[in-house]
Every structure is written in C-alpha cells, then in structure tokens.
Amino acid sequence: MNGTRAERVSWKRVYVLLLFTTFLLSSVALAEGEKILVAHRGASAYAPEHTLAAYELAIAQGADYVEQDLQVTKDGVLVCLHDPILDRTTNVEEVFPDRFRDVVLDGVERRIWLVNDFTLAEIKQLDAGSWFGSESAGATIPTFKEAIELIRGRSGLFPELKDPKLYRDLGTSFEELFLETLREYKLDQPGQDQKTPVIVQSFDEDILRRLKNELGCQLPLVFLVNQEMDSSWLSSEGLRRVKEFAGGIGPSKHLLHRDPEIVKRAHDIGLTVTPYTFNSTHVLAQFDSASAEMSYFLYDLGVDALFTDNPDLFPRAPLP
Ligand code: G3P
Ligand code: CA
Secondary structure, eight states, X not given: OOOOHHHHHHHHHHHHHHHHXXXXXXXXXXXXXXXXXXXXXXTTTXXXXXXXXXXXXXXXXXXXXXXXXXXXXXXXXXXXXXXXXXXXXXXXXXXXXXXXXXXXXXXXXXXXXXXXXXXXXXXXXXXXXXXXXXXXXXXXXXXXXXXXXXXXXXXXXXXEEOOHHHHHHTTOOHHHHHHHHHHHTTOSSTTSSXXXXXXXXXXXXXXXXXXXXXXXXXXXXXXXXXXXSOGGGGSHHHHHHHHTTOSEEEEBHHHHHHOTHHHHHHHHTTXXXXXXXXXXXXXXXXXXXXXXXXXXXXXXXXXXXXXXXOGGXXXXXXXX
C-alpha cells in the first residue's frame, strides 16, 4: 500500500499496539496492514553504521524505525555501536595503541579494544567514519541520547541491548541505565510519544525477562533468534515460551527461508515477526534484487516488519 506519511504513521501505531497487547491478551490476531521498515544500524548501506549521518539518511529514506545497537562505556554512558569492541569501525588502534586486552576467542589469541575500557570522552576522539570511506572521515560514535535527540518525533526507535552477559560480568547495570535514559525522554512507556514509538530487542532471554518482570518495562519486546541458537525456540512450544517474555520474534531471514511456517506459528499465538537483515550485497540466490527478496518475505511469507541496510529499497507494496 502506497500510503501518505500520515497513513504510515497510523499503521506504525497499529504495529506497536499489536506488540503491546500481546503482553496483555493471550491471543491477538495481527491485522493486515502496511509493513514496517526498520533501518538496520541506520541507512548503513550508504553511510557508516550507527553514525548520526546513517540515522539521518534512514529518516530521509522513510524509515518507520531506526535501529540502535547499544554498548556501555567505562563511565556508564550508553553508546550506539554494534560490536563490544572498537577495532572494526574506528581508528582506536592509532589513537590508543596501548589500551588493548589480549584475549583468547574461540581458541584464537586476539588483541581487542573493549568499549567498556574507554570513557565517553576518549571514545569521542575516535574516527568512526573513515573505515567506510574517506568522505565519512571524522564521524563519531553517537551516544544513545544523541540518537534519541536526532530521531525522536521523526521516526521510531528500535534499540538492541547488545552483549548483556558481558556487561553483567563487568558489573554494569545495563538494563537500568537503558530504562533510565528512556525515562529521561519520557519514552519508557508505550504511547507516551505518539511520534516516537519504541520497540526493544535482544538475543538474550534473561535480559528481556528481567526488563518485563523485574523492571516493569511495558514497551514491546522482540526476541532475536540467530542460526547458532537452539532451533527449538521457533517450534510451536518454543514460541509459546517466547510469548512469556516478548511480543515478537526477530529471526535471521535464513531461518525463515528454511522454514516459512514459522511466520504462521508465531502469528497464531500473537507474536509479530521481524526478520533481519536485508541488503543489496547479500541477496538470497533465488531473488533478482534486495527489493524482490524483501517483497517475498513481506507479502508472500507475511512478516510484519524487517530490518534493512537499504531503506530506500523497501517495497511499500508487493512487487510483481
Ligand atoms: O537486531 C537485528 C539485527 O540487527 C541482529 O543482528 O548482529 O546486526 O545486531 P546484528
Ligand atoms: Ca541489531
């Protein structure tokens, strides 16, 4: 459906309402409606992921929600970064050559620069854009607050609590910090800001259960499932367990491709389905383009929403 912006906002509300009501009702039929576009790490095909430029472009390309992966600095500030380490997307090795840890990961020795070993002031000295291209040099890692201030009123937020076990081991109260930040912007309750719906996601069952049961978080929660996790999460019984602590699932698109019935099983018990990640560089072999692939998942398989690096390629109607 090629709706106006106002119509799309209205359907976004329906999606959030559906996610929220799954917590309250044992069985909710999902309405057919406009599909939801989540910009994965911003418009990350065109700008360095998790920079304000990538978020701004995502909004310009019509994102209904902009994703933030969250990490925690040494001085307890939430920052938007996918990895728990700074090495892949910044020049940390040049700026702080001695601040590494030597670790063994999967039996291999590695030198890493952990986000949580650096203060925000130090992290702000890093260039988070040059790895992507010289035209992006000088981009910095945004705080979650900076992301909220840029996005609110213009799109929804879809934050992911990354690496909760790491932060638990480091003694960081990640989830409290997260809710505190949302509270500061009056975004911690569903419907507080109609123009800025918030959906929270994690691969970690425990943190979602804690948010919901111990910290009283009523925001819609999405449980992410990847190919390395126990596949029984996506059985009927597994999905009923998900329903205890989340309103939706976010499976890898490969899992849905192998077993498209997951969508029906999830919908039958009132869970929404938001697969990841769609982009123009990794299109499944049977499709000619990222848009064709997204169209299949949205309109043939019937998922409710999806994460894409290419918001401009999101099909608002089925492709022929
Ligand atoms: O959160 C959905 C998707 O982003 C999960 O994968 O690794 O990109 O965070 P990742
Ligand atoms: Ca993510």
